[in-house]
Amino acid sequence: MNxxxxxxxxxxxxSMVLAACGGKKEVKEEVLxxxxxxxxxxxxxxxxxxxxxxxxxxxxxxxxxxxSGIISAINVKVGQAVKKGDLIARLDNIEAxxxxxxxxxxxxxxxxxxxxxxxxxxxxxxxxxxxGVSLSDYQAAKNSYQSALDQYESAKRNKSIQQTQVxxxxxxxxxxxxxxxTDGGQNENINAGHVVAVLNAGDDINVEVGLPExxxxxxxxxxxxxxxxxxxxxxxAGSVIEVSPIxxxxxxTYPVKIGINSPSSAIKPGMxxxxxLNFKSEDGVDDDSLIIPLKxxxxxxxxxxxxxxxxxxxxxxxxxxxPIQVGELTPDGFKVIxxxxxxxxxxxxxxxxxxxxxxxxxx
Numbered sequence: 001m002n003x004x005x006x007x008x009x010x011x012x013x014x015s016m017v018l019a020a021c022g023g024k025k026e027v028k029e030e031v032l033x034x035x036x037x038x039x040x041x042x043x044x045x046x047x048x049x050x051x052x053x054x055x056x057x058x059x060x061x062x063x064x065x066x067x068s069g070i071i072s073a074i075n076v077k078v079g080q081a082v083k084k085g086d087l088i089a090r091l092d093n094i095e096a097x098x099x100x101x102x103x104x105x106x107x108x109x110x111x112x113x114x115x116x117x118x119x120x121x122x123x124x125x126x127x128x129x130x131x132g133v134s135l136s137d138y139q140a141a142k143n144s145y146q147s148a149l150d151q152y153e154s155a156k157r158n159k160s161i162q163q164t165q166v167x168x169x170x171x172x173x174x175x176x177x178x179x180x181x182t183d184g185g186q187n188e189n190i191n192a193g194h195v196v197a198v199l200n201a202g203d204d205i206n207v208e209v210g211l212p213e214x215x216x217x218x219x220x221x222x223x224x225x226x227x228x229x230x231x232x233x234x235x236x237a238g239s240v241i242e243v244s245p246i247x248x249x250x251x252x253t254y255p256v257k258i259g260i261n262s263p264s265s266a267i268k269p270g271m272x273x274x275x276x277l278n279f280k281s282e283d284g285v286d287d288d289s290l291i292i293p294l295k296x297x298x299x300x301x302x303x304x305x306x307x308x309x310x311x312x313x314x315x316x317x318x319x320x321x322x323p324i325q326v327g328e329l330t331p332d333g334f335k336v337i338x339x340x341x342x343x344x345x346x347x348x349x350x351x352x353x354x355x356x357x358x359x360x361x362x363x
Contacts, residue, residue: 004304007282008361012105013036018220019250032316032359032360032361033350033353033354033358033361034360034361034362034363035135035309035317035319035347035349035354035361035362035363036200036347036348036349036350036363037309037345037346037347037362037363038292038293038296038346038348039208039343039344039345039349040200040290040292040336040340040341040342040343040344040345040346040359041290041291041342041343047278047279047332048276048277048278048279049215049276049279050274050275050276050277051209051210051211051274051275051277052209052272052273052274052275053207053208053209053210053227053258053272053273053275054207054208054209054270054271054272054273054276055170055206055207055229055267055268055269055270055271055272055273056205056206056207056208056269056270057177057178057180057200057201057204057205057269058205058206059175059177059200059201059204060085060180060198060199060201060203060269060278061174061175061177061198061199061200061201062195062197062198062199063088063089063171063173063174063195063196063197063198063199064171064192064193064194064195064196065089065168065169065171065190065192065193065194065196066168066192066193067091067095067096067165067168067169067192068189068190068191068192068226069169069189069190070091070092070187070188070189070190071089071091071092071184071185071186071187071188071189071190072090072091072092072186072187073089073090073186073198074088074089074182074184074196075087075088075089075181076088076089076179076182076187076197077182078179078180078181078182079178079179079323079353080178080179081178082173082176082177082178082179082199083172083173083176083177084173084175084176085172085173086172086173087170087171087172087178088171088172088173088197089170089171089196089197090169090170090171091169091170091219092169093166093169096162096165096166096168096169097166098339099162099165100159100162100163100165100166101186102162103155103158103161103162103163105161106155106158106159107155107156107158107159107175109155110148110151110152110154110155110156111152111155112351113148113151113152114145114148114149115152116148117144117145117147117148117149118145118148120141120144120145121141121142121144121145123318124137124138124141125138125141129363147242153184168192170239171196171197171224173199174199174201174257175199175201175361176201177199177200177201178199178200179197179198179199179200180198180199180200180269180270181196181197181198182196182197182198183195183337184196191256200269200333204259204263205260205263205269206257206258206259206260207227207238207240207257207258207260207271207273207275208255208256208258209255209258209275210248210253210254210255210256211253211254211256212252212253212254213247213253213254215277215279216243216254216256218279219240219243219254219256219277219279220240220243221240221241221242221243222239222240223239223274223276223277223278224237224238224239225237225238225239225240225258225276225277225279226238226275226276227258227260227274227275227276228274228276229267229271229272229273229274230271230272230273230274231271231272232264232267232271234264236260236261236262236263236264236267237260237261237262238258238259238260238261238275239258239259239261240256240258240259240265240277241257241258241259242256243254243256243257256277260271283290289327289335289336290335290336290340290341290342291330291332291333291334291335292306292333292334292335292336292340292346293332293333293348294329294333294334295336295348295349296333296346296347296348296351297326297334298322298351298352302323303323303325304323304324304325304326305321305322305323305324306321306322306324306339306340306346306347307320307321307322307346307347307354307356308317308320308321308322308340308344308345308346308352309344309345309347309360309362311345312359315361315362316359316360316361316362317345317359317360317362318357318359318360319347319354319355319356319357319358319360321356322339322340322358323339324336324337324338324339324340325337325338325339345362347360
C-alpha cells in the first residue's frame, strides 16, 4: 500500500510527540544539607537554660529478693496502694524450708544430748564430792557436757541462719506507698537482687534532669530553679538538692535532682517537665554582650566570619557568610564586638562545608 507524503508527515509528527512524552524526566525532590544553628543572644540571656526532666517520687524504694529462686506469687500491681508489712511477693522456698526443718531437728537432738550430758555431770559431781569417783571421771563428765553444749550452740546458730534464708524468699513493704513498677511474674526464675517492684513512698516529689558537661560545674546545691510540667498549667519553684559527680553512661549527662518547694498532688511520678536554671554569676553584674559559641566562628584571609541563616520557611534557610569582629573569649564562647545583632540565627557546625548563598535545612 502506498503512503502519501502528507500521511508520512503526519506519522512523523505523531512519533515525535510520543517520543517526547515517553522521554519526560521526573523532577527529583530537592535534597538540602541539614545545619545546626543557634540564636544570637546576650551573655546573660544565654546563662538561663532549660532542660527536660522527669518527675520521680522523693522516696523511691527498689524491692528485691536476697536469694535466687522461682517466684511463686506476686501480690501487687502497678498503681496499687500498700501498707507497711504487706506481702509483695514470695519465692518457692522448698529447699530453704527443708534446710530449716533439718536445722530445727538437729537443734532438738543437740538440746537433748546437752541435757543428758548435764544430768550425767551433776551425778558425777555429786559422787566426786563424796569421793565416790575419781577426778578423771569428773573431768571426763565436764568435757562431755562442754562438747554437748558447744554442739547445741552451733545447732542454734545454724537454725537462725536457715530461718534467715527462708525470710529472704519473702518481700514485705517497708513502708506505706504506691507500687510504681513491677518486673517479674509467677513461675519466673530470678536472681538475687533482681528488682521485682518499685515502691514510691512518702509525699515528696523530685524532678531528675541531666545536665551536659559544659554547665554541670555551674550547678550548685540550693540554687533556685523553675519547674513546669507539660500536663499542668502551673509553674513551681524548686531548688537543686543533689548534683551527681558521675556521668550517666546512658545519656552522657550528669544527673541532678530538683526538689519542688510546694509540690501539688497533681504532679505524678513519670510526668515530663522542663527545668529552667539561671547560671548567671553570683556577683549580680549584668553583661549584655553578645556571645556566640567558639565552633560557630570561622577564619579566612579577611578575618573572622560566621554563617548567618536568613530564614526561608519554618524548616529551611539561606546561609550568608558574614564578617564579624570578636572580642574576649569566655567559657561560653566569643563576645561579639561587631557584625551581628541579637536574634540572628547562625550555623554552629560544619562551617568548612557550607557555601555562601547555599539553601539548607534547619536542624
